[in-house]
Amino acid sequence: MPELPEVEVLRCYLQPLLSGKTICDLHLLKPRVVRPESSKKLIATINGCRVSGIERRGKFLCVNLAKTRSQKTFPLVIHLGMTGRLFMEPDTAKLPSHTAAVFRLDDELLVFKDSRSFGRITLETDSIERLGPDPILDDYSVDDLRLALGQSAQSVKVRLLDQQIIAGLGNIYTCEVLHRAGISPFIKSSDLSLANLKKLHAAIISTLVSQVEFGMKLDLDFKGESKSDGLFYFGSRHGTARKTKERFRVYKRMGEPCGTCGSIIERAELAKRGTFFCPKCQHG
Secondary structure (H helix, E strand, C coil), rough: CCCHHHHHHHHHHHHHHHHHCCCEEECCHHHHEECCCHHHHHHHHHHCCCCEEEEEEEEEEEEEEEEECCCCEEEEECCCCCCCEEEEEECCCCCCEEEEEEEEECCCCEEECCCCCEEECCCCCCHCCCCCCCCCCCCCHHHHHHHHHHCCCCCCHHHHCCCCCCCCCHHHHHHHHHHCCCCCCCCHHHHCHHHHHHHHHHHHHHHHHHHHHHHHCECCCCCEEEEEECCCCCCCCCCCCHHHHHHHHCCCCCCCECCCCCCCCCCEEEEEEEHHHHHHHHHC
């Protein structure tokens, strides 16, 4: 699943391509992608609207739309789910397999492709309103993190995966953040010292910011046309970039040496999620 850095890089790719465009029509090949409202209601609401910009909140994209006459603005909320992709195509392009929805924008198409069909398009903002702070958009402090983790007996990794606690972290970056901070994924949230909370806060910010910067430098295959090398979720455009595991500290690197101490990285199940960690570095 794409997490905060991947969705932010996608937002930066789409922003100049979509801004100022008018939605002429929406064609649904997988009607279930629109939920919970009816597809008829959503199409009637967005047709004729102009894209005024794109924002991101956690793992969600918010395409801001403006009504033609009133200029009233509202967000169209998109979540990529496990396998979603959003990309631009000429209006004469042949649609790829697994296309879920196609927005016609003047003389171009915005294609939403989703092979596993967990993605979603909606006008409802409830999911956005329930999110916790976005660590790279909000003024996010150590005290905010301390209050969010609270006195929970849940492991710190499980707690960080809760989108109402902090928006945008998924299984990949919780593993990466905890390794950078030198904190065991199994420690109870309530057992974190102030020193470890400070390390964790710094690791969250630095990991997410550095990954966004990394992604912005890549030539990514947003369409998924090439045989993917998995780089940065989307894959590199020509399949020639380094493999995904080479950019991670611990994620999916079980059995390999830790880049910090040389110990062998291990994998364990935690809340039914694969958890990668260094048993020597992450003892706190």
